[in-house]
Structure formats: C-alpha cells, structure tokens
Amino acid sequence: MGVFNEFCEVAKVSEQSSKLDVAIAFMWFHQYKIKKNEITLKEINNYFAQSDLSLYNSTYLKKDLNKSNRVAKGSDDKYKLNRKALEELNKLYLPHLEKEISITERANIKITPFLSPTDIEDAKKMAGLYIILHCLENSVRKFIIDILEKKIGSNWWDKAKNAELEKKIKERKEKEAKNKWLSPRGSLSPLYYLDWGDLVKIIRKFETDFKSFFDEMKFVELRLEELEKVRNIIAHNGVLPSNDDFDRVVLHFKDWCKQVTQS
Numbered sequence: 001m002g003v004f005n006e007f008c009e010v011a012k013v014s015e016q017s018s019k020l021d022v023a024i025a026f027m028w029f030h031q032y033k034i035k036k037n038e039i040t041l042k043e044i045n046n047y048f049a050q051s052d053l054s055l056y057n058s059t060y061l062k063k064d065l066n067k068s069n070r071v072a073k074g075s076d077d078k079y080k081l082n083r084k085a086l087e088e089l090n091k092l093y094l095p096h097l098e099k100e101i102s103i104t105e106r107a108n109i110k111i112t113p114f115l116s117p118t119d120i121e122d123a124k125k126m127a128g129l130y131i132i133l134h135c136l137e138n139s140v141r142k143f144i145i146d147i148l149e150k151k152i153g154s155n156w157w158d159k160a161k162n163a164e165l166e167k168k169i170k171e172r173k174e175k176e177a178k179n180k181w182l183s184p185r186g187s188l189s190p191l192y193y194l195d196w197g198d199l200v201k202i203i204r205k206f207e208t209d210f211k212s213f214f215d216e217m218k219f220v221e222l223r224l225e226e227l228e229k230v231r232n233i234i235a236h237n238g239v240l241p242s243n244d245d246f247d248r249v250v251l252h253f254k255d256w257c258k259q260v261t262q263s
Helices: 003-010 019-034 041-050 058-067 083-097 103-107 117-151 156-160 163-178 196-205 218-235 243-260
Strands: 071-073 079-081
Touching: 003 019, 003 083, 019 041, 019 058, 019 079, 019 083, 041 058, 058 071, 079 083, 117 156, 117 196, 117 218, 117 243, 196 218, 218 243
Parallel strands: none
Antiparallel strands: 071 079
16 A cells, blocks of 8 residues: 555545545644645646545635635645644554554564574664664764864865775775665765775864864774774674663763763
8 A cells, every 4th residue: 555545544535525624634634744834726726636535626625725723825826734733644544654664674674594583683782772872983084074064164074085095995896786686775975985994094184173162082083993893793684682772872872972062
C-alpha cells in the first residue's frame, strides 16, 4: 500500500465525508509529503482525483477555504493550514504514517546464518554507537568549517590543506569516480574525505582560532583519538566488550556538545 492510500485510510477519506474536511486533510498530506506548506486549488483537486473522489467545485472550494478558521491565505492564490490546525493534524496523522518498518525488520536479521540471538543483540547495540559517532564526527567537521569560515573566510581550505591531505582527498575521489553507482560522500567539503586524526591536525594548526572553545588542545586530542579507535571497531563490524566502553563514548559525546555549544 502506498503512503497516499494509507493516509486516505487513516483520514477516513470517502464520498460520505465533509468535502472541506477532506480538502484540509489533503492540505496536510501535501505539506507532509511534498514539504511545501502552501497548495493551490488545482493541487487539492488532484488529490481528490487520485483518491477516486468526485472533484470539489473550484468556486465552492475557494469560498469554503476562505471561510475556514483552519486555513490561511498564502501567496499567489495558494492556501495553507494555520499553526493550530497543523499541530492538531500532526497529532492525528503522524503516529500512523511514521511507524515505518525498520531496515533491520525488512531484512529480517533474526535469520542470519551462524549468528546467535546474542550476536544479533550485540549488533543492535553497536548500531546505537554508530549513530552517536556519526553525529559527533559530522559535528566536528561542521564546527571546523563554521569557525574557519568566520575567522579566515571562504578560502579557509586553501590555508588549511597540505600535500598529504590533498593526496588523500585526490585518491579517495578517484576511487569514488570508479564506483559511480555510489553517491559521493564529500560534495559539501573536503573535510568529508578526511579521517578523524586529520580533523585534529587542522584544529591544532589553527589553535588560536579555536582558543575560545578549547583552553587546551588535549581536550580535542584525547577524546577524538580515543573515539577514533571505537570508530574503527565499528567500521570492521566488531563489538565493544563491556558497558564501560559504551559509557565512555556517551560521556565523550556529551563533553564535546557542552564544550562547543556557546550560548
């Protein structure tokens, strides 16, 4: 069942329903699916057609939307839900549409040959660590970009790079070019082609620019270098042996968040 058909069932869309209520439901779905908060009368009627309902007379639709206390006028003869209506419909519809089957459920990892239930549970625990490290690593990258753009300017990479980093990036881009079926990972910045150790080196190189965040570079070095070891274990599908290791990752992540967040 497609998302739209599922939504029509959840919203109880039918010929017996109030046409205005159905139109407002379609306005919500449009914002949810298309990510645009404004909609034209034609787009609303397209949803009526898609759900095999008789179309809403455009004159009556426009009149009813203008009178509704749930709808506001948008730009260029478009309409949008007001905040109160949007919040109410979010509570009504989102729980039904966002209960997606996880990728592990789709793959049915429980049937993995040669793995015990304990092995599967270990994999799930390690997946949680991956999320934390993914967030941390990309936070570090964007933090470096943000600070150096403010301190140096848009050409900050010209001053940050060296022959070693340029070679690493060139080799990884060439490897990506051979695997065209994969999306490139570093379209946003050269930093997405670098390792954690390289990020530490860049911060150390511009220590003065990061001084307001770190009195001592050891704060960055110790945490990121230790977490890079954990990252390597995850990258090779290993398992951390104890809860202490998990707690250490969580603590380092929280330390980073507190340290670089300035009010």
